[in-house]
Amino acid sequence: MKYAVITGASRGLGEAIAKRLIQEQIAVISVSRTENEELKKLAITNDLYYQHYSCNLSLEKEVQEVFMEISHRIFLKNPEEILLFNNAGMIEPIHTVGELDQTPILRNIKVNLVAPILITNIFLKKASITNSSIQIVNISSGAATRAIEGWSVYCSAKAGLNMFTQTTALEQAELKTKNKIITFSPGIMDTKMQETIRSSSKESFKDLEIFKEYKENGKLLSADLVAGALVDLVLCGKAESGRTYHISDLIN
Numbered sequence: 001m002k003y004a005v006i007t008g009a010s011r012g013l014g015e016a017i018a019k020r021l022i023q024e025q026i027a028v029i030s031v032s033r034t035e036n037e038e039l040k041k042l043a044i045t046n047d048l049y050y051q052h053y054s055c056n057l058s059l060e061k062e063v064q065e066v067f068m069e070i071s072h073r074i075f076l077k078n079p080e081e082i083l084l085f086n087n088a089g090m091i092e093p094i095h096t097v098g099e100l101d102q103t104p105i106l107r108n109i110k111v112n113l114v115a116p117i118l119i120t121n122i123f124l125k126k127a128s129i130t131n132s133s134i135q136i137v138n139i140s141s142g143a144a145t146r147a148i149e150g151w152s153v154y155c156s157a158k159a160g161l162n163m164f165t166q167t168t169a170l171e172q173a174e175l176k177t178k179n180k181i182i183t184f185s186p187g188i189m190d191t192k193m194q195e196t197i198r199s200s201s202k203e204s205f206k207d208l209e210i211f212k213e214y215k216e217n218g219k220l221l222s223a224d225l226v227a228g229a230l231v232d233l234v235l236c237g238k239a240e241s242g243r244t245y246h247i248s249d250l251i252n
């Protein structure tokens with residue numbers, strides 16, 4: 001049996017990934033602060049293992065405890081393969097550097113960068129002492145490689161995630177494991193994160209009007225479409241470890 005662990009499955013892209021995986025008969029472990037009841041019902045309907053863990057990913061002690069528990073439980077099941085989606089993310093704080101407050105800066109870096117590093121470290125350690133292999137998908141952003149005024153913290157965290165992924169992939173290749181790790185840039189999707197972006201102020205975010213127009217002109221991608229393309233890539237077994245995949249590589 002395959003098991004998928006998805007952070008941020010309560011809504012948006014994470015929820016869409018979870019739904020698609022359940023349709024593929026893959027057991028799902030969801031991690032976020034709130035539970036998505038629809039996912040639970042869908043798993044029950046499909047007679048599949050599903051478990052939600054409540055975890056605030058900005059609290060490193062909680063991340064360590066919850067993911068030690070999750071990895072212990074999954075690896076005990078001797079799974080055919082483990083899929084780990086480090087998907088949870090946050091855009092705030094949106095401000096010019098000099099106007100930023102310390103607490104939101106730290107929260108952003110912890111959720112977007114520190115948590116995926118801690119989780120990947122726990123899972124690869126467990127994998128090294130068992131026979132199971134893991135595919136890890138770190139959800140990145142175009143903002144990892146393109147500076148966007150007002151988003152300095154988010155851009156920095158996602159750039160760090162890209163480099164962490166590339167470094168880990170090199171190490172796994174050197175160790176000759178079957179584990180793979182990729183980054184995925186999902187494009188601009190119609191999720192709550194975009195609502196947060198549109199509700200920021202023009203003073204703190206120069207491109208505000210452009211992002212409002214994306215919504216008004218129907219330019220935002222649906223999370224279901226993006227999740228479908230990503231899950232197809234992961235399940236086909238041909239993803240190249242260390243690579244960054246963009247949604248535009250996967251759909252026309």
Ligand SMILES: NC(=O)c1ccc[n+]([C@@H]2O[C@H](COP(=O)([O-])OP(=O)(O)OC[C@H]3O[C@@H](n4cnc5c(N)ncnc54)[C@H](OP(=O)(O)O)[C@@H]3O)[C@@H](O)[C@H]2O)c1
Binds near residue numbers: 010012055086187
């Ligand atoms: N939307 C876009 O246009 C876009 C573009 C490029 C990249 N991305 C990336 O795509 C991924 C998914 O984003 P989305 O658009 O689906 O965002 P979203 O709708 O805002 O969902 C964010 C998810 O992250 C979880 N999360 C946030 N903070 C958390 C915390 N402290 N602890 C635990 N979970 C937390 C939320 O769960 P709870 O609130 O229940 O905890 C939620 O499930 C993110 O990594 C984002 O950076 C999005």
